[in-house]
Amino acid sequence: MAAGSRGAEHLIEMRGITKIYPDGTVALRGVDFYVRRGEIHGLLGENGAGKTTLMKILSGLLRPTSGEIWVNGRKVSFKSASEALKMGIGMVHQHLALVQVFTVYENIVLGLKAEGDARLRIEKLMEETGLKVPLDVRIENLPFGVRQRAEILKMLYRNVDVLILDEPTTNLTPVETDELFETLRRLKNQGKTVIFITHKLREVLEVTDRVTVLRNGRVVGVVETSKATPQQLAKMMVGREVVFTVSKPPREPGEPILEVRDLWVRNDLGEWAVKGVSFTVKAGEIFGIAGVEGNGQSELIQAITGLRRPEKGRILLEGRDVTGFPPSKLYRMGLGHIPEDRQGLGLVLDMNVAENSILGVQRGRRFMGKFYNLLWSSIRRHASQIIERFAVVAPSLDAPVRSLSGGNQQKLVVGRELSKEPKLIVAAQPTRGLDVAATEYIRKLLVDMRTRGKAVLLVSADLDEVLQLSDRIAVMYEGEFMGIARPEELTREQIGMMMGGYRLAGG
Amino acid sequence: MERQKLIESLYRFAEIMVALIAGFAISGVIMWLGGYDPIKAYRAMLGTSILTTDPYNLAMTLSFSAPIMFTAITFAVGVRAGVFNIGAEGQMYVGALGAVLVAAMSLPGPLYLPLAILFGSLLGALWGAIAGVLKAYKGVNEVVSTIMLNWIAFWVVEYTRVDLLPNPRDPSKTIEMPEPGRLPILLKGTELTASIVLAVVVTLLSYYLLWHTVLGYEIRATGMNPRAARYGGINPERAVLWSFIIGGIAAGLAGVCEIAGRPPHYAITTGLSNLFGYGFDGITVSLIGANHPLGIIPAAIFVGGLTAGARGMQIVAGVPLEMVKAVQGVIIIALAVPGLLRLLKTRLTRGGG
Incomplete structure (x- = not known):
């Protein structure tokens, strides 16, 4: 082996990796990442820290800038995932790459030359690794945990030495998670190397040998897990300087506007996504929900805004029970909803600016005549007002919204929702992907609304945003609130711990 | 932005011209290989349908364009709601049946036409609503259900023709629409009746409905992005159902007009031969017209002209009927291809509907 002294120690060395996406987003800034042979290596970080991008580069799906x-002391340059696979590097994604209508067996051998003893080899692999999967059942008929095992088997069958797992426990039950960890330890004992991407502190501490912490596209540190504490990791993960601040005049909150009582909501897979959440948002208050994405925030918002039916619990709007009400009814009662997915949910991209400016209020008296006819002149006036008041840059009212920039699309959504003069504003990831100016502007608008006596429910994966804007904060983890507190009562360390699954003491 | 719109319109126009030239060229080669003179044939075809000053020929063209204008609306409204409603054929059959049922009653003269229109469109709407309910609330693929419903309608109507409402004087057809219930003939000696007026009015109404009413807005929003529609307080299931009902009304009216406004039969004939195929022609008309009511009017007149010109091709140029049909088919397919590709593309990128 023509390896340097390091090559012997490190199976994988990524040196000075920078990745700039075509749209100018800088995902990674000179990252050095080293993995030892035969270890389980944790890659820890918040959303957008660059974990997945880094691993996509290692597995050949993306090319670094x-x-x-x-790898193994040899410099490589992968042009595709199959090239990485040939070098023994395979990645199991959050969204599994399995053909739904094929059986497990068919998926495992898919794309490979027929081998007489394929089945025997797979059965032997299952024996060695403890990955038990029914080979002749179609993927679509299997629960997620089993599908994941099938995907791992598929990688092992392709003689992978380095197994990369991207947030593998997101959709697993606690028992399945334990089983997965057991499997990972076995693989390690057989000499495989595992890279484990996660944001969950507990899991990192439980299963890894070493951890690399990423923040904002940079490596913050590498630690031996046995010497690490959750406090230390939490601080590394979230501790960062505040970029800019929004001035927030003090205000006494008023009457409760939104009350959520012991709410239980299932996700699309039928699993519990929200587990008994209770809170109140008062007039003149911003209530922020922090947490790593995918911990039930989306489902909670959907239930509150009428897009998903809760299984148990109550939602009250100004004291009236509105559980299970459709969006149209909630809008009439004073709900404004800035959805997290503006392009897929908040706008009809192929409709024009004027048409989008009335989405949700199209049956309002201002826009609909006696014969259910649209009052176009009134609609256009409304759209121009939004454009003017909220500084939306649009070529014309007849331009399809698709042609607007992301920031202007979001300003149109925000403008539309705020111009309803709602009593309750639900804002989910309101500034995601926006530039600094648009971000600041939208944050100001939300604070203005609160100061004018509206109730604001803010959900954001951006911790700074939640900390700056909110009067009270809840941190959500796996469908539950880890605690509710005023932002000044919390240290970043505490929030980081809560995001990683530790309850606020006494909370 | 106005400029971008203009560029897009010009692009669409160029697309149609290229498709038209390709269609004519391919069929020309087919005719030439078959030993016929394509130039002479085309001159005869267009000279007896569209490119003519003879009112008789123009009247024939318009009379053929009326039913397919209606059925094109059926398909177009479906596309706007994001569904592939190919049930115009069956909805048209039951619409015609509705008109015949009214014709079989003894009523005061002036009541026949309004009742036939009412009853026929109602039955058409009902037939469309079956597929609509299945699609919206049970997730049944509308292509499959409408094809099945087309055949159910066919045999129900055929059974009625033979066993329930046969014409006592002519066993090959049903009871005729009585004289007072017929749509007036616009040009003596031709088949052109007021059904073309009705068709144009309904087409314009559907334009108004789609772009100037809340229901149309909600249908279009649903078709473009059902998730955003639901977010916007729209019930996407209901919007889809409405699109089937509106489409059913249009197709039902096509059937009514073939009974009340098509000399010489004014009835349903053996094997539904005077109705058969108009529903499917409507799909191509809609695709040629970019699934837009204002595009459908010229598209229907063009396709109607191909049908009308078929006689000229046979008589003047001596091209046999089979060859004429082949030529028509090739031209129509060539014209429909761009629209069809666009439609499939949006449906596939959306992950099917």
């Missing part, structure tokens, strides 16, 4: 990758 600059930087070098060395």
Whole structure:
């Protein structure tokens, strides 16, 4: 082996990896990432820290803008995932790459030359690794945990030495998670190397040998897990300087506007996504929900805004029970909803600016005549007002919304929702992907609304945003609130711990 | 932005011209290989349908364009709601049946036409609503259900023709629409009746409905993005159902007009031969017209012209009927291809509907 002294120690060396996406987003800034042979290596970080991007580069799905990758002491440059696979590097994604209508067996051998003893080899693999999967059942008929095992088997069958797992426990039950960890330990004992991407502190501490912490596209530190504490990791993960601040005049909250009582909601897979959440948002208050994405925030918002039916619990709007009400009814009662997915939910991209400016209020008296006819002149006036008041840059009212920039699309959504003069504003990830100016502007608008006596429910994966804007904060983890407190009562460390699954003491 | 719109319109126009030229060229080669003179044939075809000053020929063209204008609306409204409603054929059959049922009653003269229109469109709407309910609330693929409903309608109507409402004087057809219930003939000696007026009015109404009413707005929003529609307080299931009902009304009216406004039969004939195929022609008309009511009017007149010109091709140029049909088919397919590709593309990128 023509390896340097390091090559012997490190199976994988990624040196100075920078990744700039075509739209100018800088995902990674000179990352050095080293993995030892035969270890379980945790890759820890918040959303958008660059974990997945880094691993997609290692597995050949993305090409770095600059930087070098060395595997086994040899410099490599992967042009595709199959090239990485040939070098023994395979990645199991959050969204599994399995053909739904094929059986497990068919998925495992898919794309490979027929081998007489394929089945025997798979059965032997299952024996060795403890990954038990029914080979002749179609993927679509299997629960998620089993599908994941099938995907791992598929990688092992392809003789992978380095197994990359991207947030593998997101959709697993606690028992399945334990089983997965057991499997990972076995693989390690057989000499495989595992890279484990996660944001969950507990899991990192439980299963990994070493951890690399990423923040904002940079490596914050590498630690031996046995010497690490959750406090230390939490601080590394979220501790960062505040970029800019929004001035927030003090205000006494008023009457309760939104009350959520012991709410239980299932996700699309039928699993519990929200587990007994209770809170109140008062007039003149911003209630922020922090937490890593995918911990039930989306389902909670959907239940409150009428897009998903809760299984148990009550939602009250100004004291009236509105559980299970459709969006149209909630809008009439004073709900404004800035959805997290503006392009897929908040706008009809192929409709024009004027048409989008009335989405949700199209049956309002201002826009609909006696014969259910649209009052176009009134609609256009409304759209121009939004454009003017909220500084939306649009070529014309007849331009399809698709042609607007992301920031202007969001300003149109925000403008539309705020111009309803709602009593309750639900804002989910309101500034995601926006530039600094648009971000600041939208945050100001939300604070203005609160100061004018509206109730604001803010959900954001951006911790700074939640900390700056909110009067009270809840941190959500796996469908539950880890605690509710005023932002000044919390240290970043505490929030980081709560985001990683530790309850606020006494909370 | 106005400029972008203009560029897009010009692009669409160029697309149609290219498709038209390709269609004519391919069929020309087919005719030439078959030993016929394509130039002479085309001159005869267009000279007896569209490119003519002879009112008789123009009247024939318009009379053929009326039913397919209606059925094109059926398909177009479906596309706007994001569904592939190909049930115009069956909805038209039951619409015609509705008109015949009214014709079989003894009523005061002036009541026949309004009742036939009412009853026929109602039955058409009902037939469309079956597929609509299945699609919206049970997730049944509308292509499959409408094809099945087309055949159910066919045999129900055929059974009625033979066993329930046969014409006592002519066993090959049903009871005729009595004289007072017929749509007036616009040009003596031709088949052109007021059904073309009705068709144009309904087409314009559907334009108004789609772009100037709340229901149309909600249908279009649903078709473009059902998730955003639901977010916007729209009930997407209901919007889809409405699109089937509106489409059913249009197709039902096509059937009514073939009974009340098509000399010489004014009835349903053996094997539904005077109705058969108009529903499917409507799909191509809609695709050629970019699934837009204002595009459908010229598209229907063009396709109607191909049908009308078929006689000229046979008589003047001596091209046999089979060859004429082949030529028509090739031209129509060539014209429909761009629209069809666009439609499939949006449906596939959306992950099917």
